[in-house]
Amino acid sequence: MEPDVVVAGAGHNSLITACYLAKAGLRVLVVEANPVPGGGCVTEELLLPGYEIDSCATGHTLIRTNPVLADDELGLVADHGIAYVDPDPVAHVGFPDGGHFTMSLDREATIAEFGRFSKADGDAYARLLAEYDDVKHVFARAQHTPAGLGPSLDQLLAEHPRARIWQRRRMLSAWDVIRTEFESREARAFLLWMAFQTNQAMDVPGTGMLAYSIVSGRQQRSWSILRGGSGRLTDALVAYLEERGGEVRCGEPVARLLLEDGRCVGVETEAGARYRASRAVVSSIHVSHLIDMAPRQTWPEEFDYAIRTYDVGIPGFGVYCLSDLPPVFETQDGPRTSVSAGTVGWPEDVLRLGFDLRHGRFVTDVPWLLVATPTLVDPGRAPEGGHTVKLLSHQVYEPPGGLDAWPEAKAAHAARQLEHLRRYTPSFTDEHILAMLVKSPADFEAANRHMVHGTFHGGDRGLAQSGPNRPAPGWAAHRMPFPGLYQTGATTNPGGSITGIPGRNAARVVLADLGIDPDAVLCAGGTIATGATTEPPA
Numbered sequence: 001m002e003p004d005v006v007v008a009g010a011g012h013n014s015l016i017t018a019c020y021l022a023k024a025g026l027r028v029l030v031v032e033a034n035p036v037p038g039g040g041c042v043t044e045e046l047l048l049p050g051y052e053i054d055s056c057a058t059g060h061t062l063i064r065t066n067p068v069l070a071d072d073e074l075g076l077v078a079d080h081g082i083a084y085v086d087p088d089p090v091a092h093v094g095f096p097d098g099g100h101f102t103m104s105l106d107r108e109a110t111i112a113e114f115g116r117f118s119k120a121d122g123d124a125y126a127r128l129l130a131e132y133d134d135v136k137h138v139f140a141r142a143q144h145t146p147a148g149l150g151p152s153l154d155q156l157l158a159e160h161p162r163a164r165i166w167q168r169r170r171m172l173s174a175w176d177v178i179r180t181e182f183e184s185r186e187a188r189a190f191l192l193w194m195a196f197q198t199n200q201a202m203d204v205p206g207t208g209m210l211a212y213s214i215v216s217g218r219q220q221r222s223w224s225i226l227r228g229g230s231g232r233l234t235d236a237l238v239a240y241l242e243e244r245g246g247e248v249r250c251g252e253p254v255a256r257l258l259l260e261d262g263r264c265v266g267v268e269t270e271a272g273a274r275y276r277a278s279r280a281v282v283s284s285i286h287v288s289h290l291i292d293m294a295p296r297q298t299w300p301e302e303f304d305y306a307i308r309t310y311d312v313g314i315p316g317f318g319v320y321c322l323s324d325l326p327p328v329f330e331t332q333d334g335p336r337t338s339v340s341a342g343t344v345g346w347p348e349d350v351l352r353l354g355f356d357l358r359h360g361r362f363v364t365d366v367p368w369l370l371v372a373t374p375t376l377v378d379p380g381r382a383p384e385g386g387h388t389v390k391l392l393s394h395q396v397y398e399p400p401g402g403l404d405a406w407p408e409a410k411a412a413h414a415a416r417q418l419e420h421l422r423r424y425t426p427s428f429t430d431e432h433i434l435a436m437l438v439k440s441p442a443d444f445e446a447a448n449r450h451m452v453h454g455t456f457h458g459g460d461r462g463l464a465q466s467g468p469n470r471p472a473p474g475w476a477a478h479r480m481p482f483p484g485l486y487q488t489g490a491t492t493n494p495g496g497s498i499t500g501i502p503g504r505n506a507a508r509v510v511l512a513d514l515g516i517d518p519d520a521v522l523c524a525g526g527t528i529a530t531g532a533t534t535e536p537p538a
């Protein structure tokens with residue numbers, strides 16, 4: 001029987017959309033290019049049996065406040081075993097001179113850590129948290145409201161007593177904010193390390209909020225780790241969908257949109273299979289690919305222009321290690337381990353890195369490194385005593401010599417990164433590394449076509465591509481230029497990371513357009529449109 005809705009792509013966002021639509025009683029078919037669902041939210045035995053590696057995302061801090069989990073609107077916590085660990089320390093970072101910064105879940109301890117470098121910086125951090133606490137509900141409401149379905153961020157901010165400060169702040173760069181508020185190079189370097197995890201260059205206007213939002217979220221619930229690995233979220237979403245008659249078909253890349261009388265009525269796969277939908281098509285195909293799935297002249301000129309000028313963002317580079325000990329950071333205050341750890345250069349090094357990346361200069365040093373070791377708090381991901389360690393950084397899409405040069409270039413770059421890391425973690429030697437895999441930006445792109453050029457977050461999140469401009473001015477409310485076609489995923493507001501926000505927002509728009517009350521579905525428990533309860537089948 002023809003499904004009501006066909007969803008192209010099975011990342012966490014489009015699965016969330018699919019689940020809400022299924023909750024409303026709609027028949028949903030998801031068509032996924034990869035052999036497994038999940039996109040950037042997967043856990044796989046990439047190297048050795050028994051070692052469960054988060055191939056992409058590990059930290060889930062952002063989705064914790066999404067009502068999909070905060071209010072358990074799909075029963076993923078109650079019925080599907082979703083459970084988080086909030087690691088403490090929150091983060092540990094080494095500086096070029098051998099100094100370090102350790103962030104704790106205890107707010108006062110973190111203030112004291114800033115105070116080690118400057119009393120004024122301790123005060124500045126306390127002020128940063130308090131000021132953001134006072135306004136974060138405004139930003140959250142704007143993010144959870146599809147463009148045009150409620151007041152805009154500007155309208156919401158205007159009602160805040162400190163509107164003028166925040167209006168300026170969000171137009172500034174993260175670096176502008178950090179250097180205005182903090183004086184020591186250690187505080188500045190630590191905050192840049194934190195904010196650069198979004199893969200946004202730190203001196204670009206419009207990144208100012210990153211100086212507040214990331215560190216504030218981490219102070220509350222650390223770099224939240226999903227017990228068992230990121231892939232458990234995907235498993236839970238697929239199970240929810242299947243329990244409600246939905247289906248996920250993997251290994252079927254979508255190549256074309258089916259258009260009839262200007263309306264999108266389904267998709268066609270690369271193998272020629274046609275999947276028609278009686279009511280709607282939802283896509284999480286990257287917008288720069290989506291536009292090639294219908295004749296170019298059928299898209300409005302403004303949409304075409306927005307996609308031609310769409311900046312896919314800064315690519316990533318990854319080194320995956322299995323080891324029999326975690327990276328232990330030696331400091332003058334004793335050894336430290338942290339699920340989220342790393343090293344960072346001084347502010348000028350991080351700013352230069354952002355500039356180089358944006359202008360295509362291959363990175364040959366290590367000014368910024370994230371070292372993720374989830375097995376420190378979730379040991380069940382590896383055989384006893386074993387660890388999964390992931391080194392993440394940024395890199396350009398093409399090394400000198402072109403894409404064919406990646407095999408050699410990535411091995412050399414990984415070796416440089418490990419040598420650098422060992423200045424801080426001397427015991428993390430080759431003898432303790434049981435297996436290793438290096439992924440270049442081209443490898444990330446090959447593993448997930450949504451990660452164009454090996455970028456992680458669906459496109460740059462600067463002013464030109466955020467809020468009502470994402471993915472294109474005029475098409476930010478998840479409705480695409482062809483009636484019947486909706487877009488979700490990281491190319492829609494508010495962008496990438498494991499937030500589930502694009503997924504839930506897209507569900508709201510589709511439901512409303514289909515004449516189903518979204519508030520009856522986007523809620524805990526709730527009733528489906530036909531009036532039946534949404535209790536999982538016995």
Ligand SMILES: Cc1cc2nc3c(=O)[nH]c(=O)nc-3n(C[C@H](O)[C@H](O)[C@H](O)COP(=O)(O)OP(=O)(O)OC[C@H]3O[C@@H](n4cnc5c(N)ncnc54)[C@H](O)[C@@H]3O)c2cc1C
Pocket residue numbers: 008009010011012013014031032033034037038039040041055056057058059060062252253254255284285286289316318392444448449450451455456457458488489490491496497498499
């Ligand atoms: C190494 C790495 C580490 C990361 N770490 C973190 C982290 O710790 N925390 C965090 O919040 N974020 C992290 N991210 C980013 C995060 O994984 C992504 O931003 C997030 O997965 C985006 O979710 P999505 O649902 O929008 O899209 P995706 O997860 O990219 O899913 C899109 C899906 O659509 C499918 N698809 C694309 N085109 C087609 C087509 N033509 N036909 C059919 N299917 C198609 C893809 O195969 C994919 O399954 C990381 C990413 C990487 C790569």
